[in-house]
Amino acid sequence: MxxxxxxxxxxxxxxxxxxxxxxxxxxxxxPKILNDPFECQMIMPEMLDSIWRHHTISQSERNEIEKYLKVRLNEVxxxxxxxxxxxxxxxxxxxxxxxxxxxxxxxxxxxxxxxxxxxxxxVYQDELPYEGVIERIKYFASNPPAQARFQNSTNSIVGDILSSSIGVKYTNWKYxxxxxxxxxxxxxxxxxxxxxxxxxxxxxxxxxxxxxxxxxxxxxxxxxxxxxxxxxxxxxxxxxxxxx
Structure with a gap:
């Protein structure tokens, strides 16, 4: 049992x-009232830019994703x-x-x-969570999966950014x-x-x-x-x- x-x-x-x-x-x-000020900060332009450098999309798509992320972080x-x-x-x-x-x-x-x-x-780590998002984008770009939901679609990238941001904290909080x-x-x-x-x-x-x-x-x-x-x-x- x-x-x-x-x-x-x-x-x-x-x-x-x-x-x-x-x-x-x-x-x-x-998220805005959590006690760690470094949490859920993926909507910062410089952080998103690090992702876009590895995954080229149009400016209109970027704007749409950033707008959706801000809305979701204000609601979750x-x-x-x-x-x-x-x-x-x-x-x-x-x-x-x-x-x-x-x-x-x-x-x-x-x-x-x-x-x-x-x-x-x-998950506790020293690096910002965007590294994992970038790695997965690169992987799926080089190894396109058969199922569409695992591909580098706008929805999957948004979900990945949200999940990585909400589920990652600095190593010092590991205890x-x-x-x-x-x-x-x-x-x-x-x-x-x-x-x-x-x-x-x-x-x-x-x-x-x-x-x-x-x-x-x-x-x-x-x-x-x-x-x-x-x-x-x-x-x-x-x-x-x-x-x-």
Missing amino acids: AIATSIFKYREFNKSSIELLLNKELWFAP GICSFSRTRQNQLMWAHYADEHKGFCIGFNEEKLIKNTKPVHAQDV EKEVRLLKARYGAYEFDSSSVKSIAFGLRMEDRDKRTLRALLSGDEWAHLLWFEARKLPDKFGLEFIKI
């Missing part, structure tokens, strides 16, 4: 986090998760210095609940082990309580906050939840999670 994969969302203990659970809504943010919604709940930097940065908690979602159920949605694991769920439009989207698999309390979370959260999620629809609390490992720098 396959073990369900969990993806994790670190949260402060505050009104917004409580509303996330009680309203069963996730916020899919537009991104909800970020991590593939680990054991990273101390994540607890410090996103869970109020270990005073918050971490929600474990069943990845398969969450994707099913929020359809249509696209899941994408972030996050980020996976993203993408929606065509940003906004709040509902999920089913069955998508939530576990709640883990941070190392410094106040006992009263733990009691409050458990009381708020004490209804029948949350009876399946697994509860954990973080503790220091006894012989090295790290965390372990004890079921409670």
